[in-house]
Amino acid sequence: MKTLFIFFIFLTGLCQAQESPALTGEIIDLTYSFSEESVYWVTAKEFELEEVAKGKTEKGYYYSANNFSTAEHGGTHIDAPIHFAENAQSVEEIPLEKLVGAAVKIDVSDKALNNPDYLISIEDLKTWEKEQGQIPLNSIVLLQTGFGKYYPDKQKYLGTTNRGPEAVKELHFPGLAPEAARWLVEERKISSVGIDTPSIDYGQSQEFGAHVALMTNNVPAFENVANLDQLPATGFQVIALPMKIKGGSGGPLRIIAIK
């Protein structure tokens, strides 16, 4: 009895010890750096860095600083719901609870790497659930097409090196089928979704049905997410913190996983 009591005290201590350093675990950066190599939509303004100062000042200390300009949507970024849904949340209005929390990774790269127009289907999501169990409510869902390995090679990653409105029809990369987006929103009440391609809709999309399905329900999307191959299917947390642009339709995103 006394032994059991001591064991109980020990176990209570163990519980408390787990509670305190909440952010332990390996941190994985799921973000590409912004540079002149960053991949943007073929019609979007690309990232530009302008040097303002670099070197020793007359007072003796070293000083460097830059300005930059960019479209909201390029490199690793977030689509805020207002990007494709009138009166939906702009980027600074997205509740942080939708950007921070338990996540799952669904890997369809076996299929998508053989078909640059691949659409991730409800069937793909259900196949994953048969192996891993149901996607928990309020999950952050990351979709791995395998296309991340092509970044930033525009020919392989986007399907074209051309730019401008004429290049839109040359875009070829996988995406989430609109009905699968609706299923994730309605049946699994996901918090947010991310993908290792330039867009949650596939390159050949005309109507952007996955964007519309997600964003009319205030579900944001992360695009050009890096390093998904380093994540397990379950058992990790995601923290996705976008630049807080007032009224922004999206913006640069720093996204990490803790596993």
Next chain:
Amino acid sequence: MKTLFIFFIFLTGLCQAQESPALTGEIIDLTYSFSEESVYWVTAKEFELEEVAKGKTEKGYYYSANNFSTAEHGGTHIDAPIHFAENAQSVEEIPLEKLVGAAVKIDVSDKALNNPDYLISIEDLKTWEKEQGQIPLNSIVLLQTGFGKYYPDKQKYLGTTNRGPEAVKELHFPGLAPEAARWLVEERKISSVGIDTPSIDYGQSQEFGAHVALMTNNVPAFENVANLDQLPATGFQVIALPMKIKGGSGGPLRIIAIK
């Protein structure tokens, strides 16, 4: 005995339940939105948002998107070590372990709100430690001067509404004394430091000694941090994720606390 065994099973379950959703707790956003109101250094290029699209497209779906331009250093942002130290880390090179973890808040607003040229001293840090215990190694240290309540009123927050090189001498806001910065780096091995003013050095600084002390040791600084009044002195985590600009001397920062 049987009751105790059942209780033991229950307690084990409780431990596991705590382990899985590691990021529980209240999330507090320590970030100001970027807008035309954002506070910038008097010589820095301010934030500009340019509308690219907003409204229903000819295909029937709604679409909005913007471009923006800004200095790296403005609004809630990070100073990467290379900002004030040659060959130190640029923003994308800062290890995430320095930006994510246990934090403390040191409130000197009683003194600083009565003196816009206040310098946070080693004595202030030691006084805090007498009450709260030693600042743990590798902590993220947040300094509350109380000036956050003035943001974005430039007269009160910066000391001037003027802009340009001539306005630099009109800057009045509190900061960290260079010797206190050195003490935090050398004696407490801090990971990073944040403050609710426009700069880790006070407004009247000429030599930027706190920046130099921190950054020659690869310790980054967070500036214009919001909502520090909502944090306790200890017992919370900070996640500070900057825009990942290749070679950047700093950049927009989204910083949150979990308590």
